[in-house]
Amino acid sequence: MSMDPSLVGRARALWEGLARVPVSFAPAGGVSVVVSPRSELCPVGWVGVVALGGSAIVTAPSDRAAVMVRDALGRLPLEAVTDGGLVRKALPVARVLGPAALSYVSPSGFRPVEAGALSVERIPAAHPDMRSLERVAGHEDAGEAALDEITSPAFVVREHGEVVAAAGYRAWPRRTAHIGVLTAPEARGRGLARVTGSAAVAHALGAGLLPQWRARRTASRVVAAGLGFEELGSQLSIEIA
Structure with a gap:
């Protein structure tokens, strides 16, 4: 199923801003890794990975972590960079949160539910x-x-x-x-x-x-x-x- 490009664009803009440093989802796919100690993609001091619409951005808390992550995730297919099990095999991981699916809806795509007898x-x-x-x-x-x-x-x-x-x-x-x-x-x-x-x-x-x-x-x-x-x-x- 093709993705709504306007939804992808708005979702990407949100997470690019939450990275707290300049970073962009690559238009042709791939993984962009940046150093951002104040990133809101993840808890403080952690590595945050967000994949949207066929590419991903990653924030790391330090230069050393960024080098490790860039090397490890660069060897994985894009669909694996938010797979906790595969990431554990590629990196020395202490803890993982997620993965969590990210979903969005437009006014035209929304399917409201009638409450029926419920109030x-x-x-x-x-x-x-x-x-x-x-x-x-x-x-x-x-x-x-x-x-x-x-x-x-x-x-x-x-x-x-x-x-x-x-x-x-x-x-x-x-x-x-x-x-x-x-x-x-x-x-x-x-x-x-x-x-x-x-x-x-x-x-x-x-x-x-x-x-x-x-x-x-x-x-x-x-x-x-x-x-x-x-x-x-x-x-x-x-x-x-």
């Missing part, structure tokens, strides 16, 4: 019921969704008065809306993530923002695809041993 409520992001949902969902899932960081309203579904699913987005640079979705364990598998996620995406598109869906798990990627998101690439963070 989607809009509440403040700081509402105590949001923290209750995070406790029920558990630390790992709540951290992945990062609903405590959203700058939009929260779009929620309740059952018996309790919030069992919620979605929202955090405003990122380049007019990007980073979507987060969370469902209580006992309420999963019933389409609630699509319903609340749809409301959050519609709100972002209405504000003229570019919705971004970052997902490590297959279930989350399926939800994004159901809403019309195009998977354009992936992200990996590497701590060099």
Whole structure:
């Protein structure tokens, strides 16, 4: 399937800016490695890799790390540079975060989901019921969704008065809306993530923002695809041993 060039261009501009030093995705493919101690592609002191639309950019925290990474990743095919298992074989790796799929949607590609009999409520992001949902969902899932960081309203579904699913987005640079979705364990598998996620995406598109869906798990990627998101690439963070 061909990728939407306007989505690829906007997504690349976002991550090029997050690198915090001048760097560009090579138009003909390949991997561009730069030194950027302040990079926001990854945790501080780590190596950040983002592949989008057939090429990749990489930020390294030091000149020494950049040389190691440039040599190691240069020997890998492009589709392998965000593969944690293959990168571990090429580099002395202490820890890896990801890979996470990066997906985006345009207004014309968005496939909204009707709530049907469900009622989607809009509440403040700081509402105590949001923290209750995070406790029920558990630390790992709540951290992945990062609903405590959203700058939009929260779009929620309740059952018996309790919030069992919620979605929202955090405003990122380049007019990007980073979507987060969370469902209580006992309420999963019933389409609630699509319903609340749809409301959050519609709100972002209405504000003229570019919705971004970052997902490590297959279930989350399926939800994004159901809403019309195009998977354009992936992200990996590497701590060099």
